[in-house]
Amino acid sequence: MEALFVYLLKVSISTVVMYLFYHLMLRRNKQFAFNRIFLLLILPLAHIIPWIQIPVREELSATTVHISGINSISSNSSEIIQQTSPSETINWIFLLALIYSIGIIICLTRFVLSYYQAFKLCKTAEKQQVEGQTVYLSEKNIRAFTFIDKIIIGRNILRHPDIKMVIDHEKVHLKEKHFIYLFMIELLSAFQWFNPATHILNKAIRLNLEYQVDAKVVQKSNMKQYQMALISMVSGRMVLPQFTELNSNNLKNRILMMKSPNNSKFSSIRKLAIFPILLLLLASLSEKTPAFKAAAGYENTLMASENALIKEKSSNNEIATIDDLTRYFSRSLKYPKEARKFGQVGSVTLYFKINNNGKMTGVYETQPSGQVYYYPFGSLKRDPFKYKDIVVVGYGNNPLTNPILINESNHHSRLYEECKRVINDLPRLNIEELKGKTVEIEFQFKLKLK
Numbered sequence: 001m002e003a004l005f006v007y008l009l010k011v012s013i014s015t016v017v018m019y020l021f022y023h024l025m026l027r028r029n030k031q032f033a034f035n036r037i038f039l040l041l042i043l044p045l046a047h048i049i050p051w052i053q054i055p056v057r058e059e060l061s062a063t064t065v066h067i068s069g070i071n072s073i074s075s076n077s078s079e080i081i082q083q084t085s086p087s088e089t090i091n092w093i094f095l096l097a098l099i100y101s102i103g104i105i106i107c108l109t110r111f112v113l114s115y116y117q118a119f120k121l122c123k124t125a126e127k128q129q130v131e132g133q134t135v136y137l138s139e140k141n142i143r144a145f146t147f148i149d150k151i152i153i154g155r156n157i158l159r160h161p162d163i164k165m166v167i168d169h170e171k172v173h174l175k176e177k178h179f180i181y182l183f184m185i186e187l188l189s190a191f192q193w194f195n196p197a198t199h200i201l202n203k204a205i206r207l208n209l210e211y212q213v214d215a216k217v218v219q220k221s222n223m224k225q226y227q228m229a230l231i232s233m234v235s236g237r238m239v240l241p242q243f244t245e246l247n248s249n250n251l252k253n254r255i256l257m258m259k260s261p262n263n264s265k266f267s268s269i270r271k272l273a274i275f276p277i278l279l280l281l282l283a284s285l286s287e288k289t290p291a292f293k294a295a296a297g298y299e300n301t302l303m304a305s306e307n308a309l310i311k312e313k314s315s316n317n318e319i320a321t322i323d324d325l326t327r328y329f330s331r332s333l334k335y336p337k338e339a340r341k342f343g344q345v346g347s348v349t350l351y352f353k354i355n356n357n358g359k360m361t362g363v364y365e366t367q368p369s370g371q372v373y374y375y376p377f378g379s380l381k382r383d384p385f386k387y388k389d390i391v392v393v394g395y396g397n398n399p400l401t402n403p404i405l406i407n408e409s410n411h412h413s414r415l416y417e418e419c420k421r422v423i424n425d426l427p428r429l430n431i432e433e434l435k436g437k438t439v440e441i442e443f444q445f446k447l448k449l450k
Contacts, residue, residue: 005096007050008192010285014046016197021277022204025270030262032212034271039205040181043188043198045278052286100194107190118147125152131164133171146173162229165221172213181209207250211257218258227255318358318430325375325429326390332422333443335394339414340447343406348419348443356436358429363420370438391444406447415445 019042026035125136135151142154144166151170157163173179185205192198218226230251319325336344351364351372362368429435 008100010050011046011192012195012197014049014281014285015042015192015195015201017277017281018042018046019197019201019204021274025273027204028260029270030211030215030257030260031271032208032215035208036181036205036212038274039201039208040184042201043185043192046192047188049281049285050287052282054282054286103193104190107193111186111190118145118152121152122147122150130158131167133167135167135170144170146170146179148179149174160229162225165217165226165229168217168221169213172216173209176209176212178209178213181205203250207253210250210254214254214258223258227258230254317427319427320430322375322431322433325431328426329390329422329443332425333390333392334418335392335445335447336414336418339412339418339445340394343447344409344412344415345406345445345447346409346412346415348412348415348445349440350416350419350423350443351438351440352423352426353438354429354434354436358431358435360423360426360429363423365416367440368438371436373434373437373439375439375441390442391446393446393448395448412445415443419443 018038022035022039022042026038029035121138121140121142122136125138128135128137130137130153133151135153137155137158138152140154141156142152144151144153144157146152151167151174153166153170157166160166182205185202189198189202214226319328349365351367353361353364353368353370355361423441
């Protein structure tokens with residue numbers, strides 16, 4: 001669960017950085033179509049960037065796989081890090097997840113209710129032709145707005161002297177299908193409800209759409225008359241925040257934008273600055289996939305000796321004995337970097353099926369059908385006093401300089417992924433007692449101090 005919060009934090013940072021770029025570099029440009037596309041891409045890009053994987057070359061950090069009777073943990077290692085209460089870790093993670101979920105539910109409920117309110121207005125409105133355009137007249141005291149493919153206006157503004165300009169304004173919204181953009185931004189914003197930058201971004205997208213519509217309307221109308229028509233519409237009306245942007249706060253900005261000069265010669269250069277910003281976000285917030293280089297020392301020596309032993313006892317890329325299989329796990333398992341970072345410890349139980357030719361046919365987290373072989377002894381009932389533990393030991397930093405909060409659980413996705421990786425890479429098992437059976441295997445992940 002903590003990985004979700006890290007992901008949401010990265011999304012928030014990306015959103016803030018990209019919006020700040022728009023606010024400082026693009027906000028005053030009259031290239032409304034370009035600005036609209038950039039603003040609409042901010043949230044999707046912010047959600048995608050943390051998922052992008054960039055390979056990074058780094059050395060294997062110290063990891064020891066301890067299997068009873070096969071190899072031992074280095075004697076000069078300090079004791080396992082003192083664990084915090086699992087209930088404390090679970091409680092605060094559960095509380096944050098609950099708050100986040102409630103926020104999403106509230107936002108989505110508000111989102112649905114606004115659309116339901118507009119739908120009811122549309123159903124009760126009277127269809128008429130006004131200034132050559134089909135509109136829906138509502139008895140409610142409302143401003144004009146566009147809902148999907150319909151223009152809805154209040155009967156109270158039907159006799160307004162500038163009703164044609166109002167209709168022309170909504171016709172642009174209708175033609176440009178701005179409803180789709182509003183739908184997208186409202187839906188995505190619900191998942192970043194806690195981020196103030198998302199709400200500011202939401203307003204900026206709506207305001208940019210109004211800028212674009214204003215620019216098109218004044219091309220065919222008198223600018224001052226159009227501005228006065230907008231001002232006259234601001235006074236007390238029923239507000240539908242999901243669909244209308246006519247209010248005193250943004251009206252001032254819209255009038256200033258209409259009066260402002262066209263773009264400067266540097267506007268194209270400003271747009272190019274987007275690329276270094278995106279590269280910076282990729283470099284800092286994307287997922288780094290280690291391209292490992294074996295480190296010198298104990299780990300390297302251990303891996304080399306085990307590789308030599310397996311080559312000696314196995315042929316044709318096969319594993320011929322239970323001991324060879326045990327050594328395979330010993331040399332292959334690594335403590336995932338992110339799991340160490342978040343102090344993830346616990347056990348991983350997996351099942352893998354072997355066909356009659358010794359080929360693996362699947363890896364499962366729950367017991368599938370078939371006769372179960374308890375690795376490594378194969379007894380029908382596991383004996384806890386004889387069972388040979390596989391313990392993957394990772395090394396963390398000194399708790400005085402870089403403390404690690406131990407997060408103990410029966411299920412951590414990173415630990416499961418590492419174990420599945422190692423099992424999926426298994427060569428052919430030329431072990432008679434395993435052929436045609438389901439194997440159950442358990443791994444223990446623990447952390448020690450360097």
